[in-house]
Amino acid sequence: MLALDQFDLDRIAEALQDQSACELRHLVDPRTGVISIWTEDGGLDGERPIDLDELDLIPIDPLPSYVWYQDMADFAGRVGDEQASDQLSIALRGKGAFRRFKDRLHRDWPGLLPRWQAFHDVRAHRRAVAWLSGKALVSQEAADRFIAENPDPDLRQGR
Known part of the structure; x- marks a missing residue:
């Protein structure tokens, strides 16, 4: 197992959201935490095709879109402005x-964009950590600590 800070949580979160992963795959090296991108035609280096089964890397499969949809629904339901x-x-x-x-959001409520981004990022990072823990790449204790220390931000006005 690796320490949590050896992983790029932003990249893992992006991979977990990537619904277009038919032609490319995000992979993590369990020994180093390095994230790579594999394509069917170009392999890992963009030049030599290689079968995924031949690699000692763990694919990061995207989560279903309804998981990310729920974040938007939760944000809409919790934002402090009733009209928004x-x-x-x-x-x-x-x-x-x-x-x-x-x-x-961009057109009518640009002032909410920083709150949305913070909300989205916290949720995405917690999912990335849960994924790492589920793959036994980080300890459950480290994952639980991270999740507890990163709650949803307060979305009410003026907070």
Whole structure:
């Protein structure tokens, strides 16, 4: 097992969100924590194809999109401004919810962008740590400590 600070949580979080991972895969080296990108045509170095099964690396499979959708729904429900909450919740209805939510935030509620980013980042990092723990790359104790020390930020106005 490695220490938590040996992993790039941002990159792991990005990989867990990457719904386009058909042609490329994010992989982590369990000995070093280094993240690599593999493609079917170019392997790891972009030049020599190699089968994933031949690598001693662990693929980071993306989490289902509904996990990330729930973050948007939770944010919309917890933000302190009732009008913003209502509009963001409406944006989440139906197909294209991810794009509408982000468009609505940028266009109508740019002041909420830092809160959304902080909320999103905390949740994404906790999921990355949980993933690392689930793969036995970090200790459960380290993961539990990180998760406890990184709660959802307070989204109410003026906080």
